[in-house]
Amino acid sequence: MVVLVGSLLGDPTNDADLDGSSVPLSGPCLIDNPKPPFRAAEHSVLDPVMSITAMPTRPYEGSDSTPPQEDNQKSMYASYVPHDLKYSADFEDALMNVVTDPDTPIAGIRVIPAGSDEEPQAGISIRAEDISFSSLPSVSENELPLPLDDARRVFASPVPGVKLTHPGGYLEGGPGLNPEMDTFPDDFIQNYPVRISNASDLKNAVEAEVERNLDLLQQRLKARRQAKERNEQIEKELKTLMDQHEMELKMHNRIAEENARKKEARERRRKDRAGA
Numbered sequence: 001m002v003v004l005v006g007s008l009l010g011d012p013t014n015d016a017d018l019d020g021s022s023v024p025l026s027g028p029c030l031i032d033n034p035k036p037p038f039r040a041a042e043h044s045v046l047d048p049v050m051s052i053t054a055m056p057t058r059p060y061e062g063s064d065s066t067p068p069q070e071d072n073q074k075s076m077y078a079s080y081v082p083h084d085l086k087y088s089a090d091f092e093d094a095l096m097n098v099v100t101d102p103d104t105p106i107a108g109i110r111v112i113p114a115g116s117d118e119e120p121q122a123g124i125s126i127r128a129e130d131i132s133f134s135s136l137p138s139v140s141e142n143e144l145p146l147p148l149d150d151a152r153r154v155f156a157s158p159v160p161g162v163k164l165t166h167p168g169g170y171l172e173g174g175p176g177l178n179p180e181m182d183t184f185p186d187d188f189i190q191n192y193p194v195r196i197s198n199a200s201d202l203k204n205a206v207e208a209e210v211e212r213n214l215d216l217l218q219q220r221l222k223a224r225r226q227a228k229e230r231n232e233q234i235e236k237e238l239k240t241l242m243d244q245h246e247m248e249l250k251m252h253n254r255i256a257e258e259n260a261r262k263k264e265a266r267e268r269r270r271k272d273r274a275g276a
Contacts (some may be wrong), residue, residue: 076133077178080141082170091145091172093228096221098148098161108156108163131167139165139174146173158210159217 098104110125112118120126137152146153146165150173153163159171168176188209189196196202 077175078141078170079178079181081177082172085141085144085172088145091147092224094148095159095162095171096224096228099159099218099221100225101161104161106156106158106160109154110156111167128167136175137165141174144170144172144174158214 109123111131112120112125112127114128116127118125120130139146139152148162150165152165153173155164155167155169157164157171162171164171165173166175170176188205189202192205194201194205196205
């Protein structure tokens with residue numbers, strides 16, 4: 001199953017490379033995140049959209065920052081996919097609430113892709129090449145998923161109401177998948193039903209895939225809300241029945257105790273008459 005969102009573009013300089021056989025994607029990438037068997041049914045609502053990818057060609061190397069060493073380069077990316085993370089009903093409920101609310105706005109600082117002529121605005125947008133690795137938060141795998149209101153979430157994502165901790169990071173928090181582990185970009189281009197021959201084709205294909213997956217995410221989260229509301233209604237009905245049963249049981253016990261007292265009194269009177 002395709003799990004993606006974001007810009008797969010980076011800044012290709014040679015359209016001939018976009019022939020589906022060899023694509024130098026050192027920048028943004030899509031993430032192949034197959035659904036494993038025996039996974040909790042509720043968790044499947046996150047399948048359509050698990051990561052946002054909007055990485056600059058040289059990730060996190062700002063003009064005023066020191067290029068990270070090899071050990072830091074490894075920590076720029078995740079070595080896991082969202083399906084590896086522990087299940088959190090609270091996180092998925094929070095995601096459900098913001099995604100299914102039509103009034104939820106896009107939040108966070110928007111990352112301007114490398115090569116764009118757009119000028120950044122303070123507090124609103126930032127150029128990808130101006131983001132330094134040292135400025136990004138440290139997020140360990142065992143912390144994930146992070147609450148949606150975690151202070152480390154600052155970057156905008158295509159999902160309304162959800163901010164990311166890293167450009168190109170996961171919706172759950174933390175950086176995105178290490179490109180060395182990711183085979184999805186090549187697979188996406190090779191298997192796309194329409195031939196991708198230049199950067200414009202690639203941009204259009206990715207945007208269409210993003211919209212498709214966002215629509216699917218919304219559908220699944222709406223289904224989750226309906227199931228949750230149905231479960232809550234069933235629980236309410238069960239509680240009513242249990243309360244009613246408890247009341248009937250108390251009445252039954254009270255009647256049984258009263259009958260036992262009456263029987264005991266009759267036995268006493270019978271014995272008294274027999275003794276007289």
